[in-house]
Amino acid sequence: MTEPPSDVEDSPREECGVFGVWAPGEDVAKLTYYGLYALQHRGQEAAGIAVSDGRRMVVFKDLGLVSQVFDEQSLSSLRGHLAVGHCRYSTTGSTTWENAQPTFRTTGSGSGIALGHNGNLVNTAELRDEVSALRVVSKGSRVPATTDSDLVCELLAATSTDLGVTEAALQLLPRLRGAFSLAFADETTLYAARDPHGVRPLVLGRLERGWVVASETAALDIVGASMVREVEPGELLAIDEDGLRSYRFAAPEPKGCVFEYVYLARPDTTISGRSVHAARVEIGRRLAEEYPVEADLVIPVPESGTPAAIGYAQGSGIPYGQGLVKNQYVGRTFIQPSQTIRQLGIRLKLTPLRDVIRGKRLVVVDDSIVRGNTQRALVRMLREAGALEVHVRIASPPVRWPCFYGIDFATRAELVASGLDTEGVRRSVGADSLGYVSVDNMVAATDQPASRLCSACFTGEYPIPLPEEARLGKHLLEDLTAAGEQPALDTSGPASGDAGPLSVGYGAAEALSRP
Numbered sequence: 001m002t003e004p005p006s007d008v009e010d011s012p013r014e015e016c017g018v019f020g021v022w023a024p025g026e027d028v029a030k031l032t033y034y035g036l037y038a039l040q041h042r043g044q045e046a047a048g049i050a051v052s053d054g055r056r057m058v059v060f061k062d063l064g065l066v067s068q069v070f071d072e073q074s075l076s077s078l079r080g081h082l083a084v085g086h087c088r089y090s091t092t093g094s095t096t097w098e099n100a101q102p103t104f105r106t107t108g109s110g111s112g113i114a115l116g117h118n119g120n121l122v123n124t125a126e127l128r129d130e131v132s133a134l135r136v137v138s139k140g141s142r143v144p145a146t147t148d149s150d151l152v153c154e155l156l157a158a159t160s161t162d163l164g165v166t167e168a169a170l171q172l173l174p175r176l177r178g179a180f181s182l183a184f185a186d187e188t189t190l191y192a193a194r195d196p197h198g199v200r201p202l203v204l205g206r207l208e209r210g211w212v213v214a215s216e217t218a219a220l221d222i223v224g225a226s227m228v229r230e231v232e233p234g235e236l237l238a239i240d241e242d243g244l245r246s247y248r249f250a251a252p253e254p255k256g257c258v259f260e261y262v263y264l265a266r267p268d269t270t271i272s273g274r275s276v277h278a279a280r281v282e283i284g285r286r287l288a289e290e291y292p293v294e295a296d297l298v299i300p301v302p303e304s305g306t307p308a309a310i311g312y313a314q315g316s317g318i319p320y321g322q323g324l325v326k327n328q329y330v331g332r333t334f335i336q337p338s339q340t341i342r343q344l345g346i347r348l349k350l351t352p353l354r355d356v357i358r359g360k361r362l363v364v365v366d367d368s369i370v371r372g373n374t375q376r377a378l379v380r381m382l383r384e385a386g387a388l389e390v391h392v393r394i395a396s397p398p399v400r401w402p403c404f405y406g407i408d409f410a411t412r413a414e415l416v417a418s419g420l421d422t423e424g425v426r427r428s429v430g431a432d433s434l435g436y437v438s439v440d441n442m443v444a445a446t447d448q449p450a451s452r453l454c455s456a457c458f459t460g461e462y463p464i465p466l467p468e469e470a471r472l473g474k475h476l477l478e479d480l481t482a483a484g485e486q487p488a489l490d491t492s493g494p495a496s497g498d499a500g501p502l503s504v505g506y507g508a509a510e511a512l513s514r515p
Contacts, residue, residue: 015200015264015406016101017042018116019085019219020183022190022239023210029078031223032085035212036066038219041266042118043089046100050114052187053080057112061086061100082190084183086116089408099146102184103153108161113186115156117149118215119179119200119406122466127151127176134158152176156184166238166247169193173236173249178464179257179405181231183213189240196250197464198233199257199405199454201271211239216269230272254452255463259407261446262396263304263367274447277307282445283395283437284311284365291435292316293363293391299323301350301366301378308395309365316363323357323364323382324350346377358386368396369436370409372416375429383430392431397439397458398422404466409457 017039021028032049047069048061058078062069066087086101102114121127131154152172160168165186179199184191192213194202205212205225212225220227231237234250257264260271267277287308298320300309313320327349362382369375379390398417402409412418416425426434439458443450456462 015042015089015120015408016116016118017087017215017219018118018181018183018202018213019215020083020116020185020190020192020213021207021210021223022082023207023212024081024241025209026081026207028080028083029075031212032083033066033070033075034222035214035219036085036087038222038266039087039215040066042215042264043087046088046097047086048088048100048102048116049075049078049083049085050102050104050185051078051080051083052112052114052185054187057104057114057185057187059102059104059114061097061102063097063100082185082188084114084116084185084190086183099150101147101149103147103150105153105157107157111160111186113153113157113160113165113184115149115153115182115184117147117152118181118202119195120404121148121152121176121178121180122404122464123175123177124148124151125467127155131155131158148178152180152182153184160186165189165191166236169236170247170249181215189238191239192231192237193249194231194233194235196234196253197255197454198230198252199255199464201256201260201265201269202231204228204231204237211244213237216265216271218266218269221268227270253463255454256448256452257405257407258443258446258453258455259396259403259457262442264407267307272446272448272452279445279447280307280395281311281314283442284308284313285315286311286441286445287365287393287395287435287437288312288315290438290441291393291433293433293435295361295363295389295391297321297323297357297360298363298365299357301364301374302326304367305365305395308367308393309363312363312365312393318363321356323353323360323362325353326350346374347381350378350381352381352385354385357382360387361389361391362387363391363393364431365393365395367394368399369394369416369425369429370399371414372425372429375431379430389432390430391433392426392429392435394434394436396442397436397455398425399457401457401460403457404462405454405456405464407457 019032019035021031029049029051036047044065046063047066050059060074084102088101102116104114106112128151131151155172156168173193180195181200181202182193201215203214203217205220206228207225212220214220217227233252233254236247236249238245261276261279265276269276295318298309298313298318300306302324310320382390399415400418402412422434439455454463
């Protein structure tokens with residue numbers, strides 16, 4: 001079997017990052033750029049920024065990393081007092097320019113709404129039917145975007161003409177089912193909203209002359225904003241020249257994603273008052289208690305396995321060391337490796353330090369096992385480099401169920417732990433021993449009660465009811481379109497000039513593209 005070109009291909013995919021800022025007198029485009037830079041780990045497929053100066057809204061987006069999409073010229077063209085930014089991994093819809101965010105819609109009055117979304121909705125098909133019932137005629141000749149985020153923006157724009165954005169949001173948000181942390185805006189007001197379960201993180205920060213909302217506290221730190229609080233589950237915030245207003249659109253039923261602590265969030269982020277780095281170190285300590293082994297050295301699979309490996313070393317008394325070097329410049333790329341290079345698999349990203357691991361009994365700590373390809377290649381590589389024994393320890397329980405709330409896991413048939421017990425997985429990856437932290441110890445390390453966390457990918461217990469299988473799936477909207485059910489989506493952009501980076505808006509909005 002051909003192995004993936006890097007461990008990214010065999011890990012849980014990140015979801016998305018959202019960022020919003022209201023700060024008159026500040027360079028909001030650059031603040032948003034740096035905020036997205038801090039959130040790059042949450043999505044590496046596309047990035048975009050929407051900026052408003054109070055009269056006109058402009059959106060600039062493209063496929064690629066934040067640093068690839070934006071440069072000084074594009075950022076300098078985005079002038080205003082409020083902005084919404086987004087970095088994307090496609091958990092709904094394909095990786096296309098049309099699906100990059102922020103998504104943009106015009107209202108019946110000619111105003112604009114830009115929206116960024118982290119999470120996944122589970123009533124997407126129902127919302128699509130609602131959008132189609134509006135009988136909105138598509139503008140231009142672009143292929144309609146195919147994401148749940150577009151449906152939300154379309155419904156928000158359609159109802160805000162008569163009600164205003166705040167009231168339209170208060171009517172729409174209770175009808176959304178699933179996970180959503182939203183940052184959206186019209187020309188004058190920045191909004192943020194979080195689903196009643198608070199599955200995905202969303203925080204509020206304060207600047208000297210404004211406010212910031214972001215997926216993680218690490219994004220507040222990079223722009224110099226002080227942490228105020230988390231956006232509460234079931235809360236809508238509105239920020240404009242009159243200050244900050246809070247609205248409750250649903251009663252909170254907290255079910256934060258436990259995988260944020262394990263893998264998704266940056267280690268320098270804080271979630272529900274708990275340092276993510278501290279949680280991962282504690283998981284490692286507990287893993288050492290659950291699955292001790294006689295060994296000479298504990299090494300992490302960098303970077304996501306590093307805190308848990310430190311904790312395992314502390315809990316076991318086995319020395320911690322760096323046995324693998326990560327190539328920081330291998331990541332998502334539009335240049336596909338040749339078949340020869342692809343066969344090198346994980347070696348594109350990790351290189352063993354032979355002098356460190358030769359003749360050693362190793363404990364190798366990683367964050368998770370999804371398909372098992374990465375661990376299989378890693379064990380083989382370490383043995384070839386001279387390791388006497390390779391004991392794999394995983395800082396999460398076996399992943400047996402897919403996520404429908406914003407993480408793009410493999411299908412259940414592809415999840416190695418869904419069809420094999422621990423011993424079967426051990427044999428599959430070729431380790432001398434294998435141990436996963438238990439659900440109870442993982443949860444305990446977060447300092448959160450189990451009742452406030454979603455662990456569905458480990459337990460199969462989904463806190464938000466799911467529709468029938470036929471109305472689920474990453475490519476649901478595309479499948480419906482292919483089946484002949486044409487969506488009535490307003491793509492809200494000019495009919496020409498759609499190639500490459502583009503800013504769309506209303507009135508005097510113009511296309512922006514690199515020379």
